[in-house]
Amino acid sequence: MPEPVGATSAPLIEAKALTKRFGDLVAVDGIDFTVDRGEVFGFLGPNGAGKTTAMRMIACVSPITDGELRVLGMSPRTDGPAIRARLGVVPQEDNLDTELTVWDNLVIYGRYFGLPMAQIRDRATELLHFARLDDRRTSRVDPLSGGMKRRLIIARSLINRPELVLLDEPTTGLDPQARHLLWERLYRLKREGVTLVLTTHYMDEAEQLCDRLVIMDRGRIVAGGSPRQLIDRYCTREVVELRFELPEQQDAALAPLAAFGDRVEPLGDRVLLYTSHGDEALARVTGDGIRPESVLVRRASLEDVFLTLTGRTLDE
Amino acid sequence: MSDAAPATSRSPFDTLAAAVPMLRVAEREARLWRRFWRSSALTLVLMPLMFLGAMGLGLGGLVDENTGSVGGVDYLAFVAPGILAASAMQGAAGQSLWPVMGGMKWIRTFHGAAATPLRPGDVFGGWILWIGAREAMNATIFVAVATLLGAVPSPWGVLAVPAAALTGLAFAAPLSAYSAVQDSDLGFPVIMRVGIVPLFLFSGTFFPVAQLPAWLQPVAWVSPLWHGVELCRGATTGSLTLASVGHVAYLGACIAVGCWFGVRNFASRLAP
Numbered sequence: 145m146p147e148p149v150g151a152t153s154a155p156l157i158e159a160k161a162l163t164k165r166f167g168d169l170v171a172v173d174g175i176d177f178t179v180d181r182g183e184v185f186g187f188l189g190p191n192g193a194g195k196t197t198a199m200r201m202i203a204c205v206s207p208i209t210d211g212e213l214r215v216l217g218m219s220p221r222t223d224g225p226a227i228r229a230r231l232g233v234v235p236q237e238d239n240l241d242t243e244l245t246v247w248d249n250l251v252i253y254g255r256y257f258g259l260p261m262a263q264i265r266d267r268a269t270e271l272l273h274f275a276r277l278d279d280r281r282t283s284r285v286d287p288l289s290g291g292m293k294r295r296l297i298i299a300r301s302l303i304n305r306p307e308l309v310l311l312d313e314p315t316t317g318l319d320p321q322a323r324h325l326l327w328e329r330l331y332r333l334k335r336e337g338v339t340l341v342l343t344t345h346y347m348d349e350a351e352q353l354c355d356r357l358v359i360m361d362r363g364r365i366v367a368g369g370s371p372r373q374l375i376d377r378y379c380t381r382e383v384v385e386l387r388f389e390l391p392e393q394q395d396a397a398l399a400p401l402a403a404f405g406d407r408v409e410p411l412g413d414r415v416l417l418y419t420s421h422g423d424e425a426l427a428r429v430t431g432d433g434i435r436p437e438s439v440l441v442r443r444a445s446l447e448d449v450f451l452t453l454t455g456r457t458l459d460e
Numbered sequence: 461m462s463d464a465a466p467a468t469s470r471s472p473f474d475t476l477a478a479a480v481p482m483l484r485v486a487e488r489e490a491r492l493w494r495r496f497w498r499s500s501a502l503t504l505v506l507m508p509l510m511f512l513g514a515m516g517l518g519l520g521g522l523v524d525e526n527t528g529s530v531g532g533v534d535y536l537a538f539v540a541p542g543i544l545a546a547s548a549m550q551g552a553a554g555q556s557l558w559p560v561m562g563g564m565k566w567i568r569t570f571h572g573a574a575a576t577p578l579r580p581g582d583v584f585g586g587w588i589l590w591i592g593a594r595e596a597m598n599a600t601i602f603v604a605v606a607t608l609l610g611a612v613p614s615p616w617g618v619l620a621v622p623a624a625a626l627t628g629l630a631f632a633a634p635l636s637a638y639s640a641v642q643d644s645d646l647g648f649p650v651i652m653r654v655g656i657v658p659l660f661l662f663s664g665t666f667f668p669v670a671q672l673p674a675w676l677q678p679v680a681w682v683s684p685l686w687h688g689v690e691l692c693r694g695a696t697t698g699s700l701t702l703a704s705v706g707h708v709a710y711l712g713a714c715i716a717v718g719c720w721f722g723v724r725n726f727a728s729r730l731a732p
Binding site: 166203204205206207224225226228229231233235237238239240241242243244248252253255256257258260261300304 | 470471474477478481484485487488491492567568569571572573574575576577578579730731732
């Protein structure tokens with residue numbers, strides 16, 4: 145990816161007190177963040193947290209209500225078309241042109257960017273290969289699988305050789321195999337120096353892909369850092385998950401459990417016991433005569449960070 | 461683009477499209493049309509020609525036997541420009557209802573376009589531009605065939621092509637603006653039945669507006685189709701007058717108002 149002359153360590157995206165209101169509804173409530181060249185940056189949060197709205201402001205398809213935003217050194221207020229010319233956008237809802245073939249989807253999109261035909265043909269051939277859709281060139285879009293459609297949208301978003309690609313929930317609704325193929329393609333983009341910004345409500349996706357991320361809840365950023373940093377800062381190293389046969393048994397166990405870990409988090413169907421040494425804690429729990437129906441000792445994840453910060457799970 | 465190789469050639473269209481972004485949107489429609497023009501030609505060109513045959517030649521024979529002429533010309537020459545303008549209206553209206561909802565809500569292709577350097581106004585403009593171009597193509601075929609049938613007595617008839625395109629646009633712009641902000645297509649059949657069909661019948665298309673009851677005549681004058689029919693008729697019968705300028709102005713005003721709302725409404729949906 146060619147770097148513009150004079151490109152330094154200036155952030156690609158810089159937001160200060162960025163706010164979006166729709167009437168009385170505050171979708172994004174004064175958030176600050178920066179995205180640096182070459183990194184994978186994530187917005188993690190449940191549905192309705194304001195991730196998509198934040199992305200749409202960055203993509204210059206939603207005017208900002210308040211605060212400051214600079215993308216690629218320009219202002220979305222005045223330089224929308226110039227910014228969009230250098231962005232790739234993968235929207236949450238598929239908007240592929242179902243009346244056209246796979247190939248024509250790429251060609252028409254290239255034309256929207258004002259690219260000459262010869263250049264589009266070269267790039268489209270390359271991108272079909274990148275998306276592993278070489279043999280679907282003349283196929284219509286409708287019969288493609290969900291994973292193929294997603295890959296085609298990603299290929300389409302690269303037709304203008306963007307420096308910055310925005311991906312809104314890139315793998316939502318895909319089966320695990322399709323997700324892993326998509327992640328692998330995104331890694332490759334990252335290796336090529338493309339800056340990626342993505343939203344997700346999957347904590348494993350955020351952990352896998354993001355160098356740095358912010359956790360959003362109700363329009364605000366509640367925490368930010370690398371996945372590791374966030375876990376270290378807000379969680380213990382390990383978590384013991386205990387499931388009980390009856391709700392009454394779970395309720396009765398809460399008070400005694402508090403003695404065996406740093407923190408106890410009761411959920412609807414299980415209890416989480418935060419501790420630095422899971423197996424040790426579990427041995428002491430069972431030694432105390434507490435008999436859960438099943439147990440699981442695991443490393444703490446971003447899901448736990450979110451739970452700690454908001455008191456809710458990501459899919460609530 | 462920083463990496464645009466000097467070796468890649470730019471066609472004259474590329475240069476034009478770089479200057480006028482809405483042409484890129486029209487190009488998408490043109491490419492699609494190139495694939496499906498046969499089936500659309502069947503309905504959009506054959507239908508008006510069948511009307512021309514039935515009304516102009518069939519019914520016209522009866523009319524001419526009884527009245528001699530309608531508005532100074534035989535019935536075939538009278539009705540041909542009416543059918544031309546009415547077809548432009550129908551074609552443009554059809555393109556401005558469901559397909560606009562498709563681009564906005566169902567397939568969301570307009571949103572895809574709005575994520576590129578194109579602005580919402582470009583997306584709207586390109587869409588309208590294409591409808592105008594398509595109606596001009598259909599009108600060209602119609603006028604050519606009508607001329608062969610002897611339905612176009614004046615060489616000024618070539619001006620009926622832009623006149624028909626203008627008529628189509630006078631409907632395409634406001635209707636596309638309306639469709640862009642609808643949440644469902646429930647109102648569309650109503651527009652066709654209560655709006656388009658009555659206009660089709662009572663805008664001086666098949667008989668002079670003077671035949672209408674006196675109280676209905678002012679209604680016809682408000683109809684953009686009446687102005688379109690009068691304009692097309694002025695061209696094909698070689699009777700363009702100062703009033704024709706008024707018709708152009710009226711159609712132009714409908715287009716201007718439609719475009720103002722169109723740009724606004726497309727922006728409110730594509731960049732809220």
